[in-house]
Amino acid sequence: MVVSTKNKLYLNFIGGNWITSASNDTLKSIDPANANEVVGYVQNSRKEDLDLAVAAAKKAQNEWKKLTGAARGQYLYAAANAMEKHLDEIAECATREMGKTLMEAKGETARGIAILRYYAGEGMRKVGEVIPSTDSEALMFTTRAPLGVVGVITPWNFPIAIPIWKMAPALIYGNTVVIKPATETAVTCAKIVECFEEAGLPAGVLNMVTGSGSVIGQGIAEHPDINGITFTGSNGVGKKIGQAAFARGAKYQLEMGGKNPIIVAADADLDQAVEATISGAFRSTGQKCTATSRVIVQSDVYEIFKEKLLEKTRDITIGNGLREGIWMGPCANENQLTTVLSYIRKGIDEGATLLSGGERVTHGDYKDGFYVQPTIFDNVTTEMTIAQEEIFGPVIALMKVDSIQQALEVANDVQYGLSASIFTTNIGHMLSFIDEMDAGLIRINSESAGVELQAPFGGMKQSSSHSREQGEAAKEFFTAIKTVFVKG
Missing domain, CATH: 3.40.605.10 (Aldehyde Dehydrogenase; Chain A, domain 1)
Known part of the structure; x- marks a missing residue:
């Protein structure tokens, strides 16, 4: 027994x-x-x-x-x-x-x-x-x-x-x-x-x-x-x-590890891209090796995408995962909570703009749990710690680019190469992404997290x-x- x-x-x-x-x-x-x-x-x-x-x-x-x-x-x-x-x-x-x-x-x-x-x-x-x-x-x-x-x-x-x-x-x-x-x-x-x-x-x-x-x-x-x-x-x-x-x-x-990007092209279905970003970044409290960590958006649609993302993030319910109506649970342990909060502080200290979240949740029923708000940063540049290191928590780094080629360069500018996603309706952008993205899992018009069990799974570079x-x-x-x- x-x-x-x-x-x-x-x-x-x-x-x-x-x-x-x-x-x-x-x-x-x-x-x-x-x-x-x-x-x-x-x-x-x-x-x-x-x-x-x-x-x-x-x-x-x-x-x-x-x-x-x-x-x-x-x-x-x-x-x-x-x-x-x-x-x-x-x-x-x-x-x-x-x-x-x-x-x-x-x-x-x-x-x-x-x-x-x-x-x-x-x-x-x-x-x-x-x-x-x-x-x-x-x-x-x-x-x-x-x-x-x-x-x-x-x-x-x-x-x-x-x-x-x-x-x-x-x-x-x-x-x-x-x-x-x-x-x-x-x-x-x-x-x-x-x-x-x-x-x-x-x-x-x-x-x-x-x-x-x-x-x-x-x-x-x-x-x-x-x-x-x-x-x-x-x-x-x-x-x-x-x-x-x-x-x-x-x-x-x-x-x-992974530092997985989503690229949002100017021609993308923005509602679809926002849904996938939310799911990829915040499901399982961002504690997936394939979780979305960086969201690289073309400047033409950057502000619209950002507002849609913030609006959807506000709807996320946090709490004990056994309860009805809860969308996101706590960090898995105290060490992970501490790690996530330390990266949020680094983001602020290095000059990124905190748009949403960023705090531990401790009031009422949350006081004995390891809860953190879903967090979104704006004005993130490639040299910042939150753009380079795996956080393993519900933190999104928004990054603005002018072209798909620049987006690919930013997406590849990390030591990891596990998963990557692009949202676009342009077949040329899709083919460039497939060919140039240094990642073991390539997803088009789908969130970065997840792989089907019958398909090979693994990464490139340090992943x-x-x-x-x-x-x-x-x-x-x-x-x-x-x-x-x-x-x-």
Whole structure:
């Protein structure tokens, strides 16, 4: 049994069993809408707990990879069915841990279920191809082998979708998994792992260890028996993970930050562009790696667009994501709230004009939560901190340009290259944007945030390690190609 209803204690999942960590110590997961509310306590694990989990995964891997892809897929289908049965419970937990609205959390849970079913189907798809040989009496073909034990390190902003879009392909291609979720959303991850347990997944195939990033996250990167690491999180932590993995020759995949622009051309449908900007910038309180951060608008329509944007922003309702009628919840934790407020102060100090928001909300029911107003800056120039660094909060930097070419130059003038969007009815502008924008995800007349589960996802420049997640592209990371030459 995972949880004690008396004290909300959640355990590690290792070798098919829920066990207490060696430290006998716990970490607290709190509700960002009310910091006095404890969602649960998770294990503050040590290296020996990680060693146990890796040993269990390594022991289970040989039998797991021997199963057919179709057989492995059946477990994923069963896990999806279990998640569907517990959808409301999982979504509510995600809202209580991370703060996003219940509607968003239910959508994310449904997406996790769809990802599981997609990758379950991957078990029936091809894993190689026949290649003509110069020897007429030989057969040459490729197949794929799993990496072995895969370490999964996930953030708090998508506590359901990101763990699943990493675990599902790892499992279907024959790997076993050790996952370390963010402490802030570890209870939600435990509920997902429960669904795999309910599906009857063999012992050791999936293991969860909670704890600090410096101990468990870094331990995954350095562990000699972990063959691949997939990470989503900050650039600083990601680079440490990558360096540790590279030093011992492990395969690694890093998805990191973004400073995602929307370009609004003079010929754009402004109402459509405003709706997309609001959704992309303020949904999930701006805590998406693909969130809209910079809005680059042609001067001809700049003032009209700005007024429409401000008008729509005033309609946003802030509050506890479990309540009816709430559009935007709190920041996920106190550290993130502090970070967002510090960037707002930098924007003001560096000369940007604060048009809307910019304050923490503390009155009445908000006093114990990590709430900040949706914020819009005007007169932002490219050298300002708020135009260059990822804020990960509900902050928009408005930037005025005279031409689409100038807009592209401004959009590309950052270290990141994850997602970018343009609003235009001009096919020439669209083609220039597709060709010249340095981003892994290009969207036209659509918000910058979001990607479909069957499509590759990843960034350019400092946004990733240049690999791709999701869709068939996941196969490239989670497997290694074997070339086979057969002669009678």
